[in-house]
Amino acid sequence: MVGVDRLSDLPEPILIHILSMLREGKEVVRSSVLSTRWRFLWMSVPVSLYYHLPVDQGENEVHDFVTSINRELHYWRSCQKIRRFTVYFDIREEKFVRDVDLWVYFATKLANVEDFTLGLFFMNDQIYEFPQFAYKNTSLRNLLLWFCQLNPSGSVNWSSLVSLSIMYLKNTTEGVMEKVLAGCPNLECLRLHYLWGIHHLEISNVKLTELIIMDYKTDESDIWLEIVAPYIQNLQLMGSCSEIRLRNVASLVSAVLSLDFDFGDGDEWQKESSCLKQLLHSVARVENLKLGPWCIECLSILELKGWQLPPSSRKSLQLNRNFEQLDLPGICRFLQSSSNIETLVIDGFNQDTRDLLSKYTNEDEQRRRFETHNYNCSLLHLKTIKFINFLGPLRKNKAVLSSVKYLLKHATILEKFVIAGRYRGAVASQDFVKMELEFPRFPRSSPHASFIFSYC
Known part of the structure; x- marks a missing residue:
């Protein structure tokens, strides 16, 4: 057996399966130096890309981070399958918006990833506007957005999307969520964290059975968020959600009420206790x-x-x-x-x-x-x-x-x-x-x- 490379003699599908077990995409690429047989195998391996810039980094670190991602994505375009693409980035200057657009374009148009996480953090009130071209995609299955302004000018087509998570949804005009949901016919789970200013949420997706809301805020003391979701089976309300009313949850089977009230005096207590009373009436028929x-x-x-x-x-x-x-x-x-x-x-x-x-x-x-x-x-x-x-x-x-x-x-x-x-x-x-x-x-x-x- 001297001089025989038994590993390289394995069929290509088995080699690709072995390489797919590596945690990082860079490790997969490094396998190309092992032999001529392995030189181009990495292009056929489904990989996950993860980029995270810790907060409070200096200007040089931010610039190097952005440059590194752009350079690597240029080479990852040759990969046949990028399963997951995750970016956590602290946007401090408007000049980096074009780079973020590039990353979104790579995920939604070039690589056609299935799982895309875009976690943006801002040092000011600026909110990144999700680009219009990204509302047309048939490959995404799981989408997680942090601090992204949603405002599609036309129809949305996320026909393969199963899970949608939106964190810190602020300054969104009424009806935007319904427009987004209308383009997700196969959506099963919707997570909304830190909603602000939305007064009506109607969910008519038949396959959407799980709704999770954490923290809802409104600037108007007498305005509540009304939720109409006749097909939801599992509901979770967590955090500060003392201004939510359930109007139609006829299919609800399981409910989690883990609210975090301020329990103020006078009018504040009356509002919070009234919210809990109404929620308990709405979930009286759930099994769990x-x-x-x-x-x-x-x-x-x-x-x-x-x-x-x-x-x-x-x-x-x-x-x-x-x-x-x-x-x-x-x-x-x-x-x-x-x-x-x-x-x-x-x-x-x-x-x-x-x-x-x-x-x-x-x-x-x-x-x-x-x-x-x-x-x-x-x-x-x-x-x-x-x-x-x-x-x-x-x-x-x-x-x-x-x-x-x-x-x-x-x-x-x-x-x-x-x-x-x-x-x-x-x-x-x-x-x-x-x-x-x-x-x-x-x-x-x-x-x-x-x-x-x-x-x-």
Whole structure:
């Protein structure tokens, strides 16, 4: 076998497959020096190009970065398949806009990439306007844009686009999003981060089933963003979204409400609580619901004020909050409206400290309220309960003990109760030994309920 290059003797498709496993495109190109057989193989290998200029770079570094990309893209034009093209760049001067146009042209017209990320950052209020030629492309499947102004003059044709993510969409005229969506007949997922000034969003794409919105802002206090999305099945509202109304989400199956309210006084509180009320009415029919910590805290305050939650048909409920004793009445009242629930998950990963509830009541008063008020409910379908990501000894957590006892009392067909904690130090094993002995002794309605303990 001396002098035989068994690797180069492999069929070309296998060699191309091997080279495609290299992480960087430059590594693929370097393989051309191995032998004459490998000289042009790199042109047939699907590659991913990634360029990132860290912020706060000097003028020379910025100039070298731009020059380097332009030079490399000239050679990458010979590559038959560029799978992914990613650029993160801090535009400081208007003169670099032409270079960005060149990169967009390379991605959408020359290379016909499938995944294109254009992450632009600005030192001033200037926004890069996405070029008109880029609205016609049949190769893009995933598009992510940061700080790009969308304003197509004609129709949009992104017929292969499956996922569209737009971050920091500001100063966009009404109807632009509908015009863009009309040119994406195969779109399945839409992500909008930091919307500003849009008052109406209508999504009529039949295949678009997932909508994610994070942070919505408006300069007008009495104007809300109305969302009409009859075919959306999965919805996530995160961050500051206290001015959103859902007008038509008839196909919704799963919803995540992880809102971050300011919880101001007076009119601000009325607006935020009104938003949550309307959202809870809109998602009352979803099968799977997840609530973030601020929503749960708001629920507790609304419960104190006597607000009645709408009945729901949800089957799965996840509460993401390391809740305290003050939260129990609001959570129990929420469970009362969830008689069809089958799975309940309480995730205590969020360890943020909050003092909002203390402004409305104190722990002793809330405990008396919890003990004296009627929070009986019929959890006739609840089979699985999970307490996960709680930090520290659970036996000393009054809220956990009270909620465990409450759930065991009202879950009549409970099959599995999982308790998974996160610990620091050797206290873990001691706490779990005591829990394994103590918790199964609590009164319970279901004789078949079993406890499963785990920790990390």
